[in-house]
Amino acid sequence: MKKILILCKNPELQNIIEKIIKRTGEIIEPHYCTSIEKARQRIFQEDYWLIISGFTISEIGGPGFIKELQDSGKNVPFIFLTGLEKRETDVDGTQADPEYIFINDKNPTETVEILEKIIPEILMHKDKNPEKHLNEARYKSLVESMDDSIYMVDRECRYLFMNKKHLERIGRSAELFKARSYNDFHTDEETGNFSGNIRRLFSTGENIEEKYEKNGKKYLRTFTPVRDINDERIIAASITSGETDDADTFEKDISSYIVDGNCRYLSINRHHMEILGINCEDLFIGRNYEEFHPEGKTEKFSSMVGEVFNTGETLRDEYESGKSHFTRRFCPVKDILTSEVVAVTIVSTNITEQKLTEKSLIEANKKLNLLNSITRHDILNQMTVLLGYLDLSAAGCQDETQKVYLEKQKKAADTIYHQILFTRDYQDIGVSTPAWQDVSALIDRTSGMLRHDNIEIKNRCGDLKIFADPLLEKVFYNLTDNAIRHGGSISKITFCSEKIPHGIKLNCEDDGRGIPDEHKERIFRQGFGKNTGLGLFLIREILSITGLEIHETGCYGKGAKFEITIPDMMYSEC
Known part of the structure; x- marks a missing residue:
């Protein structure tokens, strides 16, 4: 049981602190003391999680007392309610752990607000067992890396x-749920079903699974008991909720394991042991990754683990094992107290079926593209013949009325010709893997392809790079060509970029006639405008591939002025 010492002569303040402790939901044993001498004895005799003092450090015993306390290994947080600001003499004696918090209690309302915030945080994170800190960090790293929604009640x-996935799914912030209950956000029927499962879990200690539907989607929800590490009491319920396409099955093909900075196994889950064909975790614990994997795979694995330790960021990769394909996430396990990376959780998911589906789609797409290419080639050949005969007919025609008809026929045939050419460009969208591309280089190259005699093209994009479809070059070509063709009397075309919240904006602007307000969205529709009306439609489609x-x-x-909005992670300026 957690013990708290309240060193205070004010009964009203004692009552306030007691109420705050009760609201935390923790099982706490408060000790009250009004005598400094008795308090000093208790502090050295008992293991307290927190000490709240209405006396100053000087009144308790000064820096000498603090040093004596630290030398004894009593790493207990202190909250001082002194009515004074923190002083230099206090600072000198509190440079090492534990944590010392000073609150000026001249404003009672503000004091209560501060206590309500920091007492639960201290009780949640303070622990004398470093191994438990690591276990908590491992758990947090694992649940934050999962694709499932996970929450506790x-x-x-x-x-x-x-976890972050659950907050993203419901589109809410974590602050909204503090001190709130399930029934605050769900119907009476949903609450009745949910609370019934929670009562059953606390009563039996057994895992509970249930399928349900919401907004036309099917989910499987698992209720798992969370037990106190000391006495095995059930103290909470962990709920994992994930979407499933099949009403009778649920994807559980996920492996996870934890390694230290030297790639030694610290933990491994049951599913990963099944994949490796072992039934005892002890065969792996303490042993190195390289003992079980070939040299080439070990080098890549250790490199990614090292990068996670250096950056503290989550990394992803894909790999093959035999005929199976996997995606792998390397997630930092951070010490709750210091935020230092102490281990790495690796979550590996089998994506073989997805890869086989992708391969089938790619092969089917290749065959369709081949058929399209052959058909398009034959049609273009016939269109060339048709246009030739229309030219000959117009040249030998003496009837003015017939000439008008022939000219309209030639124009229609020419439009058909260019529309067929467009299908060649459009069929390539999304076929190749997106890549990082130098914007300035693309603008300079496409500008050189176009005739722009008295039009200055300014490129102010610097080192900007965009992660986009390889057809990105056509975007800049079409934007420039569109300005030259339809801008009227323009003297310059300018490409530049500007930072915006959550991304960057790439602008292409000219000093021509502009676009009427009623046409600003219509110009991106297929078939709108002069010629084929496909240039700007193609641009939007190419850009949408990577968001x-x-x-x-x-x-x-x-x-x-055309503005291309590029979200974070899709651009680089180095």
């Missing part, structure tokens, strides 16, 4: 924790 269905967006935001009469 207590016996009363009050929320205790939610980039384009809009026209210029002022009619002053020039066109």
Whole structure:
């Protein structure tokens, strides 16, 4: 049981602290003391999780007392309610652990607000067992790396924790759920079913699984008991919820294991042991990754583990094992107290079926593209013949009316010709893997392909690189060509970039006639405008492959301005 010492002569303050402790949901044994001498004795005799003092450090015994306390190994957090600001003499004696918090209690309301915030945090994170810190960090690293929604509730269905995936799924912030219950966000029927499962779990200690539907999607939800590490009491319920396409099955093909900075196994889950054909975790614990894998795979693995330790960031990769394909996430395990990376959790998911499906789609796409290419080639040959005969007919025609008809036929045939040419470009969108591309180099190259005699093309994009479809070059070609063709009397085309929240904006603007407001979105529709009406439609499709967006935001009469919005992670400036 956790013990707290409250060293205070004020009964009202004692009552306030007691109420705050009760609201934490923790099982706490408070000790009250009004005598400094008795308090000093208790501090050295008992193991306290927290000491709240209404006396200053000087009144308790000064820096000498603090040093004596630290030398004894009593790493217990202190909260001082002194009515004074922290002083130099206090600072000198509190440079090492434990943590000392000073609160000026002249404003009672503010004091209570501060205590309500920091007492639960200390009780949650303070622990004298370093191994438990690591276990908590491992658990947090694992649940934050999962693709499933994971959250925890207590016996009363009050929320205790939610992982990032669950918060993303429901589109809410973690702050909204603090001190709130399940019934605050769900219908009476949903709450009745959920609370019934929680009561059953606390009563039997058994895992519970249930399938349910929401918003047309099917989910499987698993309730798992969370037990106290000391006495095995059930103290909470962990709920894992994941989407499933099959009402009778649920994807559990996930392996996870934890290694230290030297790639030695610290932990390994049951599924990963099954894949490796072992039934005893002890065969792996303490042994190195390289003992079980070939040299080439070991080098890549240790390199990624080292990078996670250096950066503290999650990394991803894909690998093959035999005929199977896997995706792997390297997630940092950070010490709860110091935030230092102490280990790495690796979560490996079998994606063989996905890869086989991708391969089948690629092969089917190749065959369709081959058929399209042959058909397009034959049609273009016939269109060339047709256009030739139309030219000959027009040249030998003396009837003015017939000439008009022939000219319209030639124009229609020419449009068909260019539309067929467009299908060659469009069929290549998304076929090749997106890649990092130098924007300035693409702009310079496409500008050189176009005739722009008296038009200055300014490239102010510097070292900007974009992660996009390999057809990105056509985006800049078409934007420049569109300005030259339809901008009217323009003298310059400018490409530049500007930072925006959560990304960067790449602008292409000219000083021509601009786009009327009623056409700003219509110009991106297939078939709109002069010629084939496919250039800007093609641009938007190419950019959308990697989540980039384009809009026209210029002022009619002053020039066109096309803005390409590029989210974080999709651009680089180095």
